[in-house]
Amino acid sequence: MNASLSHIKTITKRELAAYFTSPVAYVFIVIFLLLSGFFTFMIGGFFERGEASLRDSFFLWHPWFYLFLVPAVGMRLWSEERRLGTMELLLTLPITPWQAILGKFLASWIFLAIALGLSFPVWMTVNYLGSPDNGVIFAGYVGSLMLAGAYLALTCITSALTRNQVVSFILSVVLCLLLIFAGWPPVTNFIIRVLPGTSGMVDFVSAFSVMTHFDGFQRGVLDSRDVIFFLSVIGFSLFTTGVVIRNLRS
Amino acid sequence: MIKVEKLVKTFGAKRAVNDISFTVERGEVLGFLGPNGAGKSTTMRVLTGFLPPTSGRVTVGGFDVTENPVAAKRLLGYLPESAPAYTDMTVWGFLNFIAEIRGLRGDDKKKAVHRALEMCFLESVVHQSIETLSKGFRHRTCFAQSILHDPEILVLDEPTDGLDPNQKHEVRTIIREMGKKKAIIFSTHILEEVDAVCSRAIIIDRGQIVANGTPSELRQKSTAAGAVLLRVQGTASAAVVNTLSQLPLAAKALSLAESNGTASVRVLPKSGTAHGALTAAVAEAARLSGWKVEELHTEEGRLDEVFRSITLPDTAKDKQK
């Protein structure tokens, strides 16, 4: 157990260092912060709202930012490993594939958390201008991180599927989009129209929507069901990544 | 230490490795030869646990690589064919990463990394990013990675590929030295390497072992092995050929050249003749006939000839299909 944690840590450290040795990491963080600022203050109408809250101005955009930003962060995880041939090296070291999968995932998740954390000026602004419920904002941040983790885990699958990062990026955007659309009103309305009287169907489909669960956090509720939902998506996706990697080898 | 039993590996309908069995003990350096696509790399990938075998069993230091992969991999050092390394890291960072995964910490780690850097002559590029290294240096970096933890078993897929002649020599010396205490298996296309470092060699062709033995045993398989070259002064070559072709051990005697009264004759042994027996018979015949012998020697077989005669006919047949 101890050895396994230390393997995960070593891999996470390497992957994280790999982000910061390339300029891409800094470009990513700058883009994320610029987008956040722009959408929050210009499009989200943060000042006009006069609300001491980040829900409708800041967090509202995250499912859409992440749709592109998270696949951009995660696309290299396994495809680069396959392109360079280092996968053969990594998987013949005395570690289990799970340790590698988890270590890599955690590195990217930590990277995303750092980017998200750097948006703290938004939080300071709202505290300076008013007195928001910081508990709700905290729940919002947790939800945002969970959402990023779910997208990222899906990206792990697609990056293991191909040695081409661009293909991996496109596939993961599509996958994440499916998870968003499952609960999007136009889609749920469509289901109601096509299958009238089957509200069970709507509930079933939207149970898979990240939007429904993400919204729970934004209302300031740390509901265990929402947490479990995101953790299950992550767990399932990482498991699938493991299956993909095993199939690659046989 | 390495035991491969009835190993089969298929890719779809293709049998890359077809029922291979062999063992490598401590103190042995096994050379793995064979034409391109013979299945050398595939075999190595299976025994390092990268590819699962389709059937058969591979044990490394007593651990089954499919059932107990981590324990088996701990004993192994592996240099993959393409010598992969993380291009975003420096040589220093890369070796430290591998050392950490190998469970080395603190002073042990530092010592191991320095030792590997020194053995592979990487000191001059320690802080250079692997991306900017030349091919040979990149190859050595990956080689350094494989010997970092001083493993008991080494699997090296074309370890001298892309190295300059000096480095080739250095790497061969390292392999030979380490081979005294470890079990090493390495593949190569350079036949001189077999003589230079191997205690035993296996030739595989299209997934099957076609020869297995010490370098000199393999050389005996050559048709030229045991042939005798004789140079005689003052006797007509026709007479020499005539006498020698009647020797019971000789299959055939050929005149090679005749000039200034010197005749060169080559005598080929019948198959199954003990090495050197024909030479003794030729010497005896020369003595009885009173020839003035200038030169008499037994030819060793040549590995490249053996390699070609074992692997070529079938490859050529394949081509015709």
Ligand SMILES: Nc1ncnc2c1ncn2[C@@H]1O[C@H](COP(=O)(O)OP(=O)(O)OP(=O)(O)O)[C@@H](O)[C@H]1O
């Ligand atoms: N992942 C794979 N999928 C399908 N076929 C493969 C795969 N890997 C290897 N092969 C096939 O298996 C056979 C053996 O390949 P291998 O790489 O083991 O040869 P090799 O002896 O190492 O050759 P070389 O001397 O060129 O390195 C080849 O015909 C190759 O095309």
Ligand SMILES: [Mg+2]
């Ligand atoms: Mg090969």
